[in-house]
Amino acid sequence: MTDTPPEAPEAPEEPADELVESPPVTPWPPATDHKVIGTLFVVFAYLFLIASGVIAAVMRAQLSSADLSIVGRADYHQFFTMHGVLGVFGFLAPVWIGLATALVPLQIGSSRLAFPRLQALTLWSTIAGGVMMACSPFVKGGKLVSGWTLSTPIPDRTVVPGNGPDLLILGLTVVAFALLLAVANLLVTIVKLRAPGLTLRRAPMFSWSVLVAGAVLLLALPVLITGLVMLFVDRHYGGEIFRGFTGNGGGNPNIWPRLFWFAAYPTLWALLLPALGTAAEIIPVFTRRRLFSHHRAAAAIGAIGVLAFAGWGSEVQNLSRARVLFALGALAVLAPVAGVLLNLLATVARGRKQVGGRPPDTRSAPMLLAVGFLTVVAVGLGGAAISALTTGTSSHRNYWQVATQHTLFFGAATLGVVAAITYWAPKLWGRHLSDKGGALAALLLVGGMHLAFLPMFVLGIQDMRVHLFTYDSGDGFAPANLVSTAGTMVIVLGVVVFALDLVVSVVAGKGRRADGDPWQGNTLEWATSSPPPSHNFDRLPEVRSEVPLLDLRTAAAAEAEG
């Protein structure tokens, strides 16, 4: 818990928006304004969310009933691959990088990123790599049927011929490299460009979560990039690193899955961290309570970052010797996640009430999304705990794992993204999203996720295998699959409703105009106009705690009282 600041901080002498004459901002190259770059990242990533969602809808339609043949086996497995690759590396990673790019300088009271032009380069590189990935299935011989892990037989060109796999590998490499540079830029920005008084212990929870996630990605993405380069060498130049022992000097095919999961497992946890940070921003603001323990929540997020590397082997088959260790690692990372969750619940129940300002507002769309996020994380934690216990057994490869991964790393992470956009849209683009549209999107997304993923846990108990393309009516999989498919359609509807809300409210300009601090926020981004000028701030209040704007309101309330 944070102490009350020793003295009342001084407000800026004049409202910032009366001083600001915002220069026009161009959204096209060579724009280096971090808000423009971040917005373009988000737009690009949202297109990939829609693409990945449409693919998921087709797959779920195929599985909605027994003995269906809406798509063929090879096509289904190709969809399986593209759904995962585009979902994680086309949507989830770029969207968080984009939101962090747009928001972190505002949250830490900086006028810019550390290296503005570098972030513009990473944006356009990510788009180029994403287009390469998206085009890969349309290239001759582009069928990739081994799932998003790109496992064997991808390395062997004799089994998977054609240039499609090469294009996917190259596109993924470009995206991973661009994201690596982007997170390095964000890390330097957070460490070096914070406003005076904003120590790391006082860093806003979202920025702190970006710092931890960035450190994880900085160590994980190079592993993926190196693996992809070796994969490319094997496929394109006849290398033998991932091929089996071919007599004189062959390699080892077991290395690729280990490299992939060493990178992908912490990456997935890293992509959940900003969602936790977002919830930790939204819940105190809308309940008008102080975060129950800022420092413990920050420590727990840091611990997730460290422990994210401990359980990577739980997803690798044939690691019998280290099975118990990896199962313990996969369990250990859940403890700090639960810690953050409890911290947020304690904020609602026992957090110190804010003095002054508006009454609690718990029915706004960001709050609804944050609460929905908590329910999805809670379900995901339970699933992940059971999943960790099945490490190394055949049960680990059934639908329980699909349900767990989708609940945590799609459901919760995506709800975090939508909550973040809803919460910060007034700040970034100067317009509120529609209240009703936001509530409807929250209902559809949260309801759809539970409807889609809870039946998958049932399918896991029934031992439906991960890559099953169709099933017999006698297997007993049909009822749960039908419900899950219906849930997926509801999610797709929620994604579309939210996109329409964005288009109508922000692009078409129909949304309510936002003032500088529409939610009565606690952190520095609310101390400037909405949208901010290109240099972000004319003046900043001095920072004496992790909630500088709340300190101002508290001081104003105290002054009004006496």
Add this chain to the structure above:
Amino acid sequence: MAVTAPTRDAGPPAAVEPDVPALHDPASTADPTRPSAQPQGTTVLGMVLVLAAEGMVLGVLIAVYFTIKAGSPLWPASSVNVNTYIPTVVSITAAMSACSVGWLLVSTKHNDQRSAFSASILSVVLGLAMANGQWYSLTQAGFSIGDHAYGSLFYLLMGLHLLHLVAGIVMLIVVGGQTLAGHFGSDDHEPVSAVVYFWQFGNVIWSLIILVLFLVGPHAQ
């Protein structure tokens, strides 16, 4: 309205009281068009993070090398003739370049721009010699990247260092030109420090490659 807290009435600025914090004006410290506007240590921190990522790349390559080596009955393949002559010459050159970039940094810190420029020219020449030697050793290897797993990893490890070397040479040329233009001095030499760190990390990479490929010997089970 940007800030909801009450504002003071307009009037002459009040005297600074000890318990009233001053206002921070970020515009006074940040000019993104001028590198010198970066807070102290920004460029170096960026470089350190990039090197940490590159360290992970090197670590993966070495881990994969030893994993495959441990499972191979014969390592390297029987057709490989490990020649240490050229790598030794490159290593000696690398040691000399480590000294020359050190000279570059020290002379920059002492405002000795003439020595700094000479040091950067010397470092570029030594870097080109290393790249030349390394390229020659690849052409004389007697096997290709696709012949066997040893060949694939040999070329990838050497390629990583060669890539790092070329990037370092480009950076040294840029820094040398900026030194000549009087960009750096005892108070402002962070880009030079960053490039020197980059160069010295290249030498660390080379040392590890030498250790892995040439000093930890071949085996036959």
